[in-house]
Structure formats: structure tokens, C-alpha cells
Amino acid sequence: MPKFLIERDIPDAGQLTPEQLLAISSSSCRTLRGMDPEVQWITSFVTADKIYCIYIAPDEEVIRRNAFEGGFPANTITLIQNTIAPA
Template structure:
């Protein structure tokens, strides 16, 4: 199943409290349970004004639906084709 990087524009996200991040996480998980059991949220990275998420999903439409139902943006959705890391340099 394809893997996607989702860019969410959320001004001030870097200043969110642990409680606010927990609330976002709970909303995301609730929304996912109602959409598709095949969709997996792997991880998210919080920056000053954005949250970047990695998901495994059948297609972009499922991710857009998840964002709509969860009440948060999915401004840019990009399919990930490959992953590289420092281990490639050691080959």
C-alpha cells in the first residue's frame, strides 16, 4: 500500500501544549477508526507552523476524507516513492 507525506498548515503548532497535541492525536485516531482500517498513521513531526505526517493509505482521497472528518488541514499530500537514510552511505 502507498505511503504518503501530508503537510498540514497549522499556525503556531510548535507552541501547542502536550494536551493540545494529545487532543489532535485523539481526533485523528477517532476519524481513522471510522474511515478505513487499512489506513495507518505512522508518525508526525511538529514544526513552528506546520505538522508533517506519514501515513500508509490506499490513495489520497482517503487522506483528504480523514482530514475533513478530523477537522484539520491536509494542504499538500505527496506519495513517497523511496526512503533513504545514512545506512545507504555505508553500503
């Protein structure tokens, strides 16, 4: 199953409170429950003005639908070709 990096432009994302981040997370999880069961949200990274997410999904369209239904952006969706690590 393909793995994707999603870039979400969210101004002041780094200033979001734990409660606000939980609300975003809950919205995404609710939306994912009604979608293809193979879609998985792996992790997210919060920066000053963006949130970067790693998803496993059959295609970009599923990710776009999740973003639309969840009410958050998916400004750039990039297919991850490979991974490397220190080990």
C-alpha cells in the same frame, strides 16, 4: 500500500501544548477507526507552523476525508516514492 507525506499548515503549531497535541492526535485516531482498516498513521513531526505526517493509505482521497472529518488541514499530500537512510 502507498505511503504519503501530509503537510498541515497550523499556525503556531510549535507552541501547542502537549494537551493540545493529544487532542489533535485523539481526533485523528477516532476518525481513522471509522475508515479503511488498512490506513495507518505512522508518525508526525511538529514544526513552528506546520505538522508533517506520514500515513499509509490506498489513495489521497482517504487522507483528505480523514482530515475533513477530523477537523484539521491536509494542505499538501505527496506520494513518497522511496526512502533512504544512513544505513
